Amino acid sequence: MPGPTTRSSSGAADAASDAVADLARRHPEVVAAARVGWVAKGVVYVVLGLLAATLVVGGGGGGGSDQEVSQSGAIQELASTPLGTLGLWLVAIGLALHVLWRLASVALPAESSAKVWATRAAYVVSALTYAALAWSAVTLATGGSSGGSGDQESQVDSVTRSVMEMTAGRWIVGLAGLAVLAVGAVFIHRGWTESFAEELEPGGVGPVDQRSLRRMGVVGWVARGVMMLIVGWFVVQAAIQFSPDEAQGIDGALRDATSTWWGSLLVAVVALGLVVYGAYCALSAPRTRLTSPG
Incomplete structure (x- = not known):
């Protein structure tokens, strides 16, 4: 039988969920x-x-588009x-709204636990990332310049x-590489277990049913995870070989x-998975709902 702590934790989570749902109902706009x-x-x-696909079409070995293969390159x-x-301008406004979405998610009520605070931290990092992209x-x-190709790598x-x-x-570099690998593993787990679907309201979008949306999400999240594993591998190699040149960004x-x-x-x-993830984000937007960090 669940103890008092379990019941209390569950009650706090339910109360937080109700508060978030009520907020969404009162402010649909x-x-x-x-x-x-x-x-x-x-x-994006x-x-x-x-852009990632051009690396393969370009014959491999670092070929492909001269544009940096990263979110800023996009x-x-x-x-x-x-x-x-x-x-x-349209993308900048949209990304600014996404930043506000993430910051709102950080502030939403939730039970106090290590997982919740880790999720809040991840939302803050996400908000900072997309704020930089919006800028x-x-x-x-x-008419300004955001940096040329290879800027991220330098x-x-x-x-x-x-x-x-x-x-x-x-x-420190080795631990940073392991952290990136861990993020990749979390992304893959999030995709494989379909836990991302907790942020979706029931139902499909137009001709795309909910099952198809979830499948797109699985492919997209796993692809993002694999991308992070590749980056983390090179950072770890830089630490093992004591060679900064081995550390690489996404590009x-x-x-x-x-x-x-x-x-x-x-x-x-x-590359295919990232395109699918982008399509998933755009298509699932009407079904995406505010969720508390818990």
């Missing part, structure tokens, strides 16, 4: 506006997946589309070198992975 952010996020991931690529400045889109839309290399010069820097990691036939196959799968 806020939820509707925030859902636009998921569409913008989906656009579709472009990211297409923003830069959008600037060259027919939508141009208008597209950048990048605004900068490009106003930053990763610079930070890794600086850390390795510190006492125990090698261990460098995927380009290096295409140096072998099996690596190219893996990148091709990741």
